[in-house]
Amino acid sequence: MQTYDCSCGNKLFFNNTHCSACSRTVGWCDACAAVTSISPSGECDAPGCSQTLQPCANRAAYQVCNCLVPADGDQPLCLSCQTTTDVPDPNDPTQLTQWRVLEAGKRRLLYELAQVGVSREQLTADPPLSFRFLADTPGKHIITGHADGVITINLEEADPVVRAKGRQQFGEPHRTVIGHFRHEVGHFLWMRLVENDRPDACIKLFGDHRDPPYGEAMDRYYAEGPPADWQARFISQYASSHPWEDFAETMGFYLDMRAVLDTLEHQVTPLSVRRGADLDELLAGYLKAGIALNEINRTMGLTDLVPEVVSPPVVEKLRFVHGLFPSEAVLLATG
Ligand SMILES: [Zn+2]
Ligand SMILES: [Zn+2]
Ligand SMILES: [Zn+2]
Ligand SMILES: [Zn+2]
Structure with a gap:
């Protein structure tokens, strides 16, 4: 995760509600997709965003949110709370x-x-x-x-x-x-x-979600546990229960990887991977950073940040998942 800047120059974090340096109200502005401070009259301080904002209704009433919404809008809840x-x-x-x-x-x-x-x-x-x-x-x-x-x-x-x-x-x-x-x-x-768009390619890698049926597969998993060789084919034990769970577990790992790499890009540049990298580069960068990050966690007595072993069949599943999203080059071009 990146950090953001208050108009006073102090760093702001994703969940902040106030600036610890200047006490301004801060929060996530949906209009400019950033954590920003607001002026005393409610204007977003982010460059180029002149929205007049007010706290999301869930923030105002229950403090469960840190978002800011347009003061003149007809939707009192932020995009997330909606x-x-x-x-x-x-x-x-x-x-x-x-x-x-x-x-x-x-x-x-x-x-x-x-x-x-x-x-x-x-x-x-x-x-x-x-x-x-x-x-x-x-x-x-x-x-x-x-x-x-x-x-x-x-x-x-x-x-x-x-x-x-x-x-x-x-x-x-x-x-x-x-x-x-x-x-x-x-x-x-x-x-x-x-x-609807690519069921066959998915079935080839993850197996047929219709056979055995989901309920039957889950009953068997909870009765017998994962196969002894699960690590050679799956990202986690639970991924071996049914192709749907395999896909969700693989997606979970992929999103972990992308989130950690995003954080490294903003916070620990020497460990980051270049923008536009393919799956192999992303994965190699993540696993390499994982060695350092695991050692940091062990230093503090915490569980490993990257405990997974990624076998060759799992790499191919991750390649399928990666292909579902636009390449970073496309994302950069469209802003
Ligand atoms: Zn500030
Ligand atoms: Zn804004
Ligand atoms: Zn909200
Ligand atoms: Zn699931």
């Missing part, structure tokens, strides 16, 4: 905290999708990408997942203790809020970019 169709109970302090964590993860996801070249039209075509953040109720457990454009996240995934248990239980070294979003949006992107 995509959440089911919100938690804001009167429950635990749910409010969890909602805040999930909205921050979603804003980061939407930023990353724009970075890799997913257009607004691709997100809003029928059925549009939308989110439900739901809590378990007596007798009803909410299952995190995707169906027909709707990503449902169980609120408890915003709880670090629950995620730590899941890491052990499911053998997932990375069980994070942003990781959930990157996986689930993989299902959405399969529906939007693969299902």
